[in-house]
Amino acid sequence: MRQFKALLAIVAGVLSAQAWAADYTGPLFDAHLHYNVEAWDGKTGPHPPADVLARLQASGVRAIVANSRPNAGSLALAALPQMRDAGIAVVPFVRLYRNRADYSSWFRDETIYDMVLAELARGTGSGPYRGIGEFHLYDSANADGPVAQKLMALAEQRNLVVLAHVDDVAIDLLMAHTPSKGQKVRLIWAHTGIGGAPVERVDALMARYPGLVGELSYRPGLVCDDNQLCPAWRALLLKYPTRFVVGSDTWVNQRWQHYESLMQGYRTWLGGLPADVARKIAWDNGAGLFGMPSRP
Ligand SMILES: [Zn+2]
Numbered sequence: 488m489r490q491f492k493a494l495l496a497i498v499a500g501v502l503s504a505q506a507w508a509a510d511y512t513g514p515l516f517d518a519h520l521h522y523n524v525e526a527w528d529g530k531t532g533p534h535p536p537a538d539v540l541a542r543l544q545a546s547g548v549r550a551i552v553a554n555s556r557p558n559a560g561s562l563a564l565a566a567l568p569q570m571r572d573a574g575i576a577v578v579p580f581v582r583l584y585r586n587r588a589d590y591s592s593w594f595r596d597e598t599i600y601d602m603v604l605a606e607l608a609r610g611t612g613s614g615p616y617r618g619i620g621e622f623h624l625y626d627s628a629n630a631d632g633p634v635a636q637k638l639m640a641l642a643e644q645r646n647l648v649v650l651a652h653v654d655d656v657a658i659d660l661l662m663a664h665t666p667s668k669g670q671k672v673r674l675i676w677a678h679t680g681i682g683g684a685p686v687e688r689v690d691a692l693m694a695r696y697p698g699l700v701g702e703l704s705y706r707p708g709l710v711c712d713d714n715q716l717c718p719a720w721r722a723l724l725l726k727y728p729t730r731f732v733v734g735s736d737t738w739v740n741q742r743w744q745h746y747e748s749l750m751q752g753y754r755t756w757l758g759g760l761p762a763d764v765a766r767k768i769a770w771d772n773g774a775g776l777f778g779m780p781s782r783p
Pocket of ligand 1: 521
């Protein structure tokens with residue numbers, strides 16, 4: 488009986504440790520942030536740079552991948568001295584969209600390729616652009632469009648990270664367009680397949696492409712009722728602890744309005760992981776993509 492009681496105490500302890508896991512409190516790398524024209528047009532808007540900065544600081548975010556439609560928004564954040572003063576790194580990406588119409592034609596539009604080259608040549612207030620995207624492919628066959636092919640090759644040649652909102656079929660197609668056939672290019676997979684590619688399929692793609700990184704906003708099936716990771720995703724993140732990042736995806740202003748609670752949601756489930764894994768997904772993996780220090 489004494490042994491049984493001791494066993495019960497251990498089981499209860501394990502259960503309560505799981506239920507009461509403390510939130511992750513370290514730095515966050517927001518690897519999927521937009522600063523689109525609706526948020527601020529350079530003069531007016533609900534979320535001027537001071538508002539963005541305040542929300543990042545309140546959320547413990549110490550680095551952001553910044554991209555925007557048009558690129559003026561990212562350039563504004565990259566040039567902001569207050570961002571540097573606050574110790575927040577801005578990692579600028581070239582977005583492929585001048586306007587909404589470009590979403591559905593960029594992959595075959597040579598003027599988009601020219602725009603990307605011009606942006607890369609110009610650079611930003613916080614140094615050279617470090618990546619290309621976010622771009623979307625609503626029909627995965629468009630991954631074979633001539634401009635999509637050229638941009639994937641360019642990304643590998645110039646060591647630019649790609650941020651792509653595409654399905655699992657398009658991942659294979661895009662990877663095939665790089666000189667290394669997907670063995671060298673680094674690609675942040677926005678939402679890790681928003682269409683809900685099964686965990687087994689994500690696992691297979693992670694194994695096939697060493698530079699594939701899963702970003703976890705809007706990922707169906709990720710978080711369960713207790714605001715902790717669902718078992719299959721917990722297992723996948725533990726299998727590939729260096730291959731996942733978190734992001735806000737502030738694609739509409741509503742996401743800015745709830746920025747702090749979005750990031751708090753990440754802190755909650757990160758807290759349920761082993762501390763070293765939480766730290767990797769929250770910060771180290773994003774920082775490592777861009778050669779940044781593991782202690783911000
Ligand atoms: Zn996005």
